[in-house]
Amino acid sequence: MSTDATSRTSMLRTLLHRPYFWGLIAIALLLAVNSLKDPSYLAIGYNANTGSLVGNVIDILRAAAPIAMISVGMCLVIATAGIDLSVGSLMAVAGAVSMELLASAGGSAGAALAALGLALLLGAVLGAVNAVLISVVGLQPFISTLVMMLAGRGLAKVITGGQNTAASNETFRWIANGYVLGLPVVFLLAVLIVIAVGLLVRRSALGLMIEAIGMDPRAARLAGVNRRGLLFAVYIASGALAAVAGIFASASVMTVDVSNTGYQLEMDAILAVVIGGTSLAGGKFNITGAAIGALLIATLDKTVVFLGISSSATPAFKAIVIIALCLLQSQRVRDLFRARRAKTAPVTSDAPKEAVAA
Amino acid sequence: MSTRPAAPDAAPLVEMAAITVAHGPVEVLHEVDLTVRAGEIHALMGENGAGKSTLINVLAGVTSPTSGSIRLDGRPLRPSSPAEAQAAGIRAVLQDVPVARHLSIGENVMLGHEPRGRFGIRWGELHAQAHRVLDELGLGDMDTRRRVRSLSPATTQLVAIARAMADEPRVLLLDEPTSSLDTAEVEQLFLVLRRLRERGVAMVFASHFLEQVLALSDRLTVLRSGTRVAEFPAHQVERSELISLMIGHDLAELRRIGSQRREHRSDPAGPPFYRARQLAQREVLAPTDLDLHRGEVVGIAGLRGSGRTELARLLAGGATADSGTAMLDGRALSLRSPAAALRHHIAMASEDRLGEGVVAGLSIRDNIVLALQSRRGWARPMSRAERDELVAGFIDELGIRPVDPATPVERLSGGNQQKVLLARWLATRPRLMVLDEPTKGIDMGARVEIQALVARLAASRVAVVIISSDLDELLRLSDRIVVMKDRMKIGEVSNGPGLSVETIVEMIAAPEEEDLPPLTGLP
Numbered sequence: 001m002s003t004d005a006t007s008r009t010s011m012l013r014t015l016l017h018r019p020y021f022w023g024l025i026a027i028a029l030l031l032a033v034n035s036l037k038d039p040s041y042l043a044i045g046y047n048a049n050t051g052s053l054v055g056n057v058i059d060i061l062r063a064a065a066p067i068a069m070i071s072v073g074m075c076l077v078i079a080t081a082g083i084d085l086s087v088g089s090l091m092a093v094a095g096a097v098s099m100e101l102l103a104s105a106g107g108s109a110g111a112a113l114a115a116l117g118l119a120l121l122l123g124a125v126l127g128a129v130n131a132v133l134i135s136v137v138g139l140q141p142f143i144s145t146l147v148m149m150l151a152g153r154g155l156a157k158v159i160t161g162g163q164n165t166a167a168s169n170e171t172f173r174w175i176a177n178g179y180v181l182g183l184p185v186v187f188l189l190a191v192l193i194v195i196a197v198g199l200l201v202r203r204s205a206l207g208l209m210i211e212a213i214g215m216d217p218r219a220a221r222l223a224g225v226n227r228r229g230l231l232f233a234v235y236i237a238s239g240a241l242a243a244v245a246g247i248f249a250s251a252s253v254m255t256v257d258v259s260n261t262g263y264q265l266e267m268d269a270i271l272a273v274v275i276g277g278t279s280l281a282g283g284k285f286n287i288t289g290a291a292i293g294a295l296l297i298a299t300l301d302k303t304v305v306f307l308g309i310s311s312s313a314t315p316a317f318k319a320i321v322i323i324a325l326c327l328l329q330s331q332r333v334r335d336l337f338r339a340r341r342a343k344t345a346p347v348t349s350d351a352p353k354e355a356v357a358a
Numbered sequence: 359m360s361t362r363p364a365a366p367d368a369a370p371l372v373e374m375a376a377i378t379v380a381h382g383p384v385e386v387l388h389e390v391d392l393t394v395r396a397g398e399i400h401a402l403m404g405e406n407g408a409g410k411s412t413l414i415n416v417l418a419g420v421t422s423p424t425s426g427s428i429r430l431d432g433r434p435l436r437p438s439s440p441a442e443a444q445a446a447g448i449r450a451v452l453q454d455v456p457v458a459r460h461l462s463i464g465e466n467v468m469l470g471h472e473p474r475g476r477f478g479i480r481w482g483e484l485h486a487q488a489h490r491v492l493d494e495l496g497l498g499d500m501d502t503r504r505r506v507r508s509l510s511p512a513t514t515q516l517v518a519i520a521r522a523m524a525d526e527p528r529v530l531l532l533d534e535p536t537s538s539l540d541t542a543e544v545e546q547l548f549l550v551l552r553r554l555r556e557r558g559v560a561m562v563f564a565s566h567f568l569e570q571v572l573a574l575s576d577r578l579t580v581l582r583s584g585t586r587v588a589e590f591p592a593h594q595v596e597r598s599e600l601i602s603l604m605i606g607h608d609l610a611e612l613r614r615i616g617s618q619r620r621e622h623r624s625d626p627a628g629p630p631f632y633r634a635r636q637l638a639q640r641e642v643l644a645p646t647d648l649d650l651h652r653g654e655v656v657g658i659a660g661l662r663g664s665g666r667t668e669l670a671r672l673l674a675g676g677a678t679a680d681s682g683t684a685m686l687d688g689r690a691l692s693l694r695s696p697a698a699a700l701r702h703h704i705a706m707a708s709e710d711r712l713g714e715g716v717v718a719g720l721s722i723r724d725n726i727v728l729a730l731q732s733r734r735g736w737a738r739p740m741s742r743a744e745r746d747e748l749v750a751g752f753i754d755e756l757g758i759r760p761v762d763p764a765t766p767v768e769r770l771s772g773g774n775q776q777k778v779l780l781a782r783w784l785a786t787r788p789r790l791m792v793l794d795e796p797t798k799g800i801d802m803g804a805r806v807e808i809q810a811l812v813a814r815l816a817a818s819r820v821a822v823v824i825i826s827s828d829l830d831e832l833l834r835l836s837d838r839i840v841v842m843k844d845r846m847k848i849g850e851v852s853n854g855p856g857l858s859v860e861t862i863v864e865m866i867a868a869p870e871e872e873d874l875p876p877l878t879g880l881p
Contacts, residue, residue, distance in 0.1 A: 205731045205739040208724055216717045222676060222708060223717075223782065224697035224732040283719050 019277020020289035022328045023296050026321065030296075030303045031057075037307065052179035056302065061183070064298035065190035066091075066245035068291045070265060071272040072197050073238030075290040078273050080231060081214045081282025082134065082141035084238045087269055089152030090126055091246030091262030094119035096156040098247055099256040102167035112171035119243045126152060127239020128232060135231040149266070156258045166255040176251035186248045190291075193241065198287045207285075210234065214282030268297050271322055296325075369432075371396045371560045372417065372448075372529055377426035379412050386412045387584045389426070394529065394560045399551060401575035401592070402564040403600070408581040408801075410564035411453060414531045417562070418450035419443035430529075449522035450531035457506050457518050464488035464502030467520045491524050494557075495550045512543030516550060523554070530554065530561045536570055537799055540662040540827070548574050568600065611806050616834040619655070619813050629688075632790055632821065634673060637682035643668045644846040645682060650790060653819040655812060657832035657853075659862050660842030666825050667709060667794055669842065673823060674706035674792040675699030700733050705783035707776075709794040709825070715779045716767045723749045723763035725778050730785045752781035757807060773804025780811065791815060792823045797831060809835060829859040841865045 015021055034041045034056070044055035052058075070087045077084045098115035105111035126148060133144035178185045201207040212220040213227045221227060242262070250256040274280065275296055276289025300321055304314050327333050372394040379387040387409045394400045402410045415421040417428065419437030428435045430446055437443035440450070457466050465472075467488040472479045485502045492500050497516060506517055515535055522530055532551075536544050551561060551574060565571050571578065572592060579589045580603045587603055630649035638645040643665045650656060660666040671677040673684070675693035684691040686702055693699050696706065708714035716725050726749050727740060734740070740748075749763045756777040760770075767778055776796060783791060793812070797805045812835050815822055826832050832839055833853060841849040841862060849865055851857060 203739065205734070205736045208720075208728065208731060209736055211720060211724075212717050212728055215719045216713070218710075218714045219717050220728070222696045222706065222714055223729040224695075224700040225728070226697060226732070 018289070019286055020275070020292040022325055023275045023289070023292045026325055027292075027296050027299050030299050030321075034303055034306055041306075046182070050179060051182065052184075053182040056306070058184065060295070060298050060302050061187040063301060064295045065184070065186040066248050067265065067268050067272060067297055068190040068294035069193055069241045069245040069248075070238070070269040071276075071290040071294045072194055072287055073234070073241035074266075074269040075273045075276065075278055075285050075287050076197075076201070076210060076234040077141070077238050078270075078278055078280060079210045079214045079282060079285035080234055081217075082231070082234070083145060083270070083280070084130065084235065085142065085145040085266050086126070086130060086148035086152050087238060087242040087245075088262035088265040089149045089156065090123050090239055090242035091249055091265060092156040092256065092258055093126065093152050093159070094123050094243035094246030095250030095256035095261045096159040096165065096258055097122055098172075099165040099167050099250055099254075100159055102169045102172060103165055107169045109171045112169050112175075115169075115172065116247060119247050120240055123239040123241075123243025123246070124236045125239070127236040127242075130239065131232040131235035134235065135228040153258070156256070156261075160256065160258055162258070164255055164257045168254060172251045173254060176248050186252075189244075189248075193244070194287060194291045197237070201287070206230075206233075211283050211285065214285075269294075272297050275322070275325055370394065371431060372562075373429040373432075374413070374417065375427050375429075377413065377416055377428075378424045379409075379416060379421060380424045385584055387416075387423075390581065390584070390586045391589075392417075392562075392579055392586075394562055396528065396560050397555055397558045398577060399555055399561045399563055399575045401571040401578045402562060402581060403566065403568075403571055403578055404581035409584040410581055411533050412584075413581070414450060414452070414533050414562060414564055417443065417448060417529070418452070418531055419448070420450075420452075444525070444527070447528040448531065449525070449527040449529070451515075451518050451522050451533065451535060452531075453533045453537070457514055457521070459507040460505065462503050462505055463492075463500055463509075463517055466506055466517050467491055467502070467524055469521060471524050488520075488524075492520050494553075495520055495523065496553055497550065510543070512539045512546060515539065515543075515547060519547075519550060528558075528560060530559050532561065533564045534566075534799075535563070536565060536567060542661075544570060568597065572597070612809065612834065615806070615809050615813050619816070619835055631687055632673075633685040635683050635685075637669070637672050637679050637684065639668060639672060639677060640680050642677075642845060643672065646847045648673070648840065648847075650821045650823065652789070652821055653816050654838065655816045655822045655824060655836045657836030657839040658823065658825045658842060659829060659832055659839050660866060662827070664842040664866075665845035665847075666842045668845070669840075669847070670706065670792045670794050670823060670825055674704050674790070676706050676708070697732065700729060700786055703787060703789040704792070705729070705786055705788040705790070706792040707779055707783055707794060707796060709798065711772070711775055711779060711798075716775050716782075718768035719766060721764050721766055722753070722758065722770070722778055725767050726752055726763075726781045726785055729782050733786060748785060749781075752784065756781055756811065771801070771804075773800040773807075776800055776804065776808065780808070784815075788820060790821045790823070794825045795827065796824065797826065797828065829862055832862075833857065833859060 031042065041056050044053050044057060046052075047054050070091070074084055074087065098119040101115040101118060102111055105114065130145055130148050133139045133147070134141050175185055180188055201210065209220070209225050209230055212223065212225055213230055217227055245265075246262055249261050270280075272293030273290045275293035276286050276291070278285040278289060300318055304317055309317055370393045372392070374390070374392040376389040376391065377387055378385060378389055390409065390413060392400070392402075392413065402413060404410050412421060416423050417437075419440045419442050422438060428437075430448070435446055437446060437448070443450070458469065461469075464485040468484050468491075471487075473483040473487060474480065475483075488502045489498065492498055492502065495516070497520065500513075506514060509517065519530075519532070519535070535547060539547065548570075551563070554561065563571070563575060572595070575592045577589065578592050578595060578600070580587050580600065582603070628651070630651050632650040634646065634648040636645040636647065637643070646669055648656075648669070658666045658669065668677065672679050672693075675696045675698055678694060684693060691702065693702075693704075699706070712718060717728065720728070723745065727745055730748075731740060746763070752758065753761050753763060758770075758774055758777045758781070767775055770778065780796070796808050796812075800808070809831065812822055812824060824832065824835060836853050839851050839853055839857070839862065840847055841851070843866055851861075
């Protein structure tokens with residue numbers, strides 16, 4: 001019984017030291033706040049017509065899915081001490097090219113497949129262009145992907161001729177709005193991507209090598225690590241994942257909005273990665289953490305709407321929650337709290353003595 | 359003449375008494391006393407980890423002592439920050455020279471003391487003042503507007519000292535100021551320090567270079583494992599006594615390695631397995647030939663910048679040659695990258711242990727498997743059992759501390775970091791191991807272990823190329839010594855009883871530098 005209790009406390013302690021622990025707490029707090037306003041907030045119903053679960057939580061999971069997808073790619077890129085600012089724009093490119101293709105090719109399942117493939121390919125190619133600029137030309141990741149962010153948005157507009165192209169295709173609609181086992185397809189796919197990428201990097205030697213080039217590229221080179229190859233892999237992965245996210249974002253409304261699809265989503269992804277405990281300095285990374293960060297961002301977005309905070313105050317509210325979280329994660333702030341506690345403890349025990357002396 | 363004894367009757371300027379510093383249960387310093395007089399250079403000697411830096415940090419206000427007292431001019435002083443120590447007239451130049459590399463010399467020297475006028479900093483006045491400070495140190499020919507990043511390590515060190523002198527401190531603390539300097543640069547630095555001594559500045563000089571300490575200091579304090587073992591005037595000291603005070607039993611161990619190497623030493627027989635012909639890199643290395651035999655230790659002697667590191671990098675794929683050929687086992691060898699060299703079982707440990715060697719944030723385990731794993735490729739990870747066995751084997755064989763393979767390498771001492779790095783290369787089963795200053799900045803115990811490892815490698819038919827500024831070390835380990843100067847190989851000598859440190863120094867020294875004393879590290 002006592003051993004059971006100690007193993008439970010040690011499990012709790014390891015969870016407490018996980019970088020994403022505070023992210024989980026923040027999600028729970030936000031949900032609690034929402035439940036206070038509406039006690040039935042967490043309720044989940046079943047819609048027999050569509051065979052789906054319905055409720056606020058399901059909405060959050062659906063909204064978190066695209067953020068989680070690009071966060072996984074962003075997490076790998078950031079681990080190499082880089083950054084990918086172009087993911088939001090690449091989402092628009094993928095949406096644009098798939099909608100254009102569907103608008104002309106019609107509603108068959110084959111057309112949907114072709115649109116998917118083309119969008120993925122284009123995402124991967126543009127990711128590879130990022131990699132060329134960074135690892136071959138030697139530009140800084142920030143500049144290279146900033147260029148791609150501007151160019152990508154432009155490319156999306158060129159593809160659709162500046163229009164917000166709409167199309168109809170049942171297969172395509174299903175992948176964005178359909179359900180399997182009562183859960184949204186898009187959420188299941190995001191979970192699948194997180195697990196697959198996580199297993200791939202941790203079961204192979206990719207994770208170790210990515211961390212090595214992120215922490216110390218010169219040392220990694222002398223150890224024979226192929227930095228260029230790894231950079232191509234992570235930027236292509238980031239581009240392809242952005243394309244997947246872009247397909248879902250446009251398929252859910254069957255329209256690509258070239259100005260707004262994926263707009264500033266790179267910021268959400270970067271925040272999700274940081275909340276998940278991956279340092280922007282590169283090195284150690286945590287893909288589970290990035291996924292939980294994405295979940296928190298989505299929860300935050302839904303909470304802002306649910307609480308009826310005015311849209312002009314929304315960014316400030318988001319910023320406050322995220323800053324509070326970063327402070328909680330900061331080792332320095334935690335040390336400060338610990339030092340204060342250590343200081344106040346002896347003072348209280350000395351107090352009676354002083355009273356006697358006085 | 360240089361070892362002028364300080365006036366013994368002069369009143370002590372700094373008195374540190376019974377200084378103890380403990381990190382938790384571990385005592386880094388145990389009741390250490392130190393007395394420094396004005397106009398005296400007081401050397402702190404001891405191995406790395408003996409407590410030299412900690413003692414200096416206490417006086418500089420960086421570290422607070424657990425117990426003990428400090429008096430300056432007879433008045434008690436307890437600096438709790440570098441700023442308080444500076445206010446009391448104590449300045450420190452610590453081991454990692456903290457200069458702003460992108461600023462000019464003048465801006466660095468006057469950092470924090472910039473002359474201000476109505477419109478902000480008066481730049482002309484700043485450079486004039488910086489020039490005055492430099493001039494007083496005999497460095498008046500420095501251009502104060504030059505960027506520090508373009509300077510050599512020695513000049514950078516001098517700028518750091520000039521900055522410390524800008525507010526005319528009475529006590530100057532120097533922690534290993536010569537560890538990255540070569541002979542001529544050391545002389546330049548010592549000239550400045552002697553000038554400061556004339557001006558009555560009290561100096562504490564921490565170093566583990568015996569010859570330098572004897573050439574410069576007035577008094578010596580020897581630390582070992584955090585305690586003071588002796589203090590005496592520099593002109594009374596016996597070298598052998600000093601060495602045995604500092605390192606004790608390790609000296610016998612070094613002798614044993616030396617004699618073991620001599621027994622195995624043999625003139626290379628048969629054709630060399632590695633053959634470099636006219637290997638050259640523009641502006642870095644003139645065409646150079648080198649042959650290597652299995653089981654042979656080849657030492658490269660030369661000053662920093664003589665082309666020794668560049669030659670080593672070309673041999674092991676760390677840099678790419680512009681011309682010349684390398685042959686391995688009679689086949690042409692193309693070394694485009696370190697990865698290519700590792701595929702041919704050629705490994706190189708860089709001199710820059712932290713920048714190019716270990717990956718500080720990764721664990722001991724990940725650091726050891728990194729090179730082997732890169733050669734296998736990302737898709738063929740080692741199984742956990744295979745990896746753990748390999749890592750445990752090296753931790754045991756090389757005596758890496760701590761033994762927990764999950765410890766991040768940044769928490770290890772310099773000697774243990776070097777052992778982890780060597781384990782990484784040994785895991786790739788090298789046929790040629792290139793070691794660039796493998797014992798630089800490492801304590802005596804680890805140094806002995808690394809030298810023993812080189813001897814073992816040679817005995818197991820691995821060819822070793824070793825670069826060291828410590829010529830005694832080269833003579834102890836090498837079968838052959840290649841001498842480099844001015845980006846050229848100027849000679850190659852077979853090691854034997856007739857060869858001494860002086861012979862090699864004579865080969866390196868230019869005629870006009872012949873009167874320089876050979877400044878070598880400890881054995």
